[in-house]
Amino acid sequence: MNADASPKRPGGRSSHVRAAVHSAVVALVGERGADQVTLPAVAKRAGVNSSTLYRRWGTLAALLADVAKHRGDVGAPPLVGDLRTDLENQALWTLTELSRPGGIAFFRAEVAPDVDERHDGLRECLRRVSERFRPVLDAARERGDAPPSLEQVLDRIVAPLYFRVVFSIPGTDEAYVRDLVAELLGKLPLES
């Protein structure tokens, strides 16, 4: 429920348990899909008592949301200073994250939880993807370019990626990402 908003004792044990639980969740979701994952299963995998999970997270949804929230953007591509390239890189990274085992499951997890939990997870998920593109647009604007709005990026790049990954539409690859960016930036394929 509260997950761990205010860990009054964030010492070794708690954080160790948390780490074990988080990696167990990632492993299980990747292996079996989010549906087959239960709190006892996670507990067993993490070598932790299930009562701990019930007390700390309360529900599977909350745990998944917590995991999704805290897995950092490690490996995110750096900005190179060119709008097109940066958009392509971030979009590609988004696609990669979404496609990797469990990626869509975590997306689902954040969409899934019951109504009260739902909005938090959704906003967090949207925030994360937004924050991935905002610096790109800001940097471009500072350079004097006239980049598309964040809304446009979401509609024209992120939304199709999510849609096509969710529906397993073939051909959702790097070339497709480049096409999306090219179309958004003005229909100039400008291929190398």
Next chain:
Amino acid sequence: MNADASPKRPGGRSSHVRAAVHSAVVALVGERGADQVTLPAVAKRAGVNSSTLYRRWGTLAALLADVAKHRGDVGAPPLVGDLRTDLENQALWTLTELSRPGGIAFFRAEVAPDVDERHDGLRECLRRVSERFRPVLDAARERGDAPPSLEQVLDRIVAPLYFRVVFSIPGTDEAYVRDLVAELLGKLPLES
């Protein structure tokens, strides 16, 4: 599993049970979300024994897929013969269907099931939305217009709608739909 591919005895009882089960599923998914729905819960709501559900559908995923498959496109807007108007109408209809209680839950349900069941539901869902737009494009092409491809419609109209409904992004309304269509058809708002 097989759902009811070949009902050898499609008489009154079976179809009655099916109808009761289907409406119970719709009701429960709409009320609680697809996660909280179980076969026994559906059985209770439908006034049917749960063993029937296990035998006829086997899993919740199969049942949800069956329900999604069989709920007709009643109320779908007719084609008027104008590309822009038809695209707007179908997109608006899609948005309406998606926004109504349980709509997104069913989308989620089809995204959710475990890997083996998953593809059927997804393909069905995608097929349904595709078939909604294909006639529009075909008709336009027959009239000599040069309509966008179905892929473009999915990327530029359907995907953003799904994305924004899933993430509860405000401002996803009729005006937004018109903007999407306008942008796709050539950036001529052409507002009345």
Next chain:
DNA sequence: GTGCTAAAGCAGTGATCTCTGCTTTAGCGT
């Protein structure tokens, strides 16, 4: 109407999940 049998109901089993009181461990302030 009668018989056949597909399909629904009944009832019970084993497994799993969810949750909770109590005990034990160990982080943190002193």
Next chain:
DNA sequence: ACGCTAAAGCAGAGATCACTGCTTTAGCAC
């Protein structure tokens, strides 16, 4: 080092779920 207590472990109860033999109902062919 010591005490306090947050947090983890243990164990078990109750509920629910997934599933299955067996019985009963009722659709369909004759």
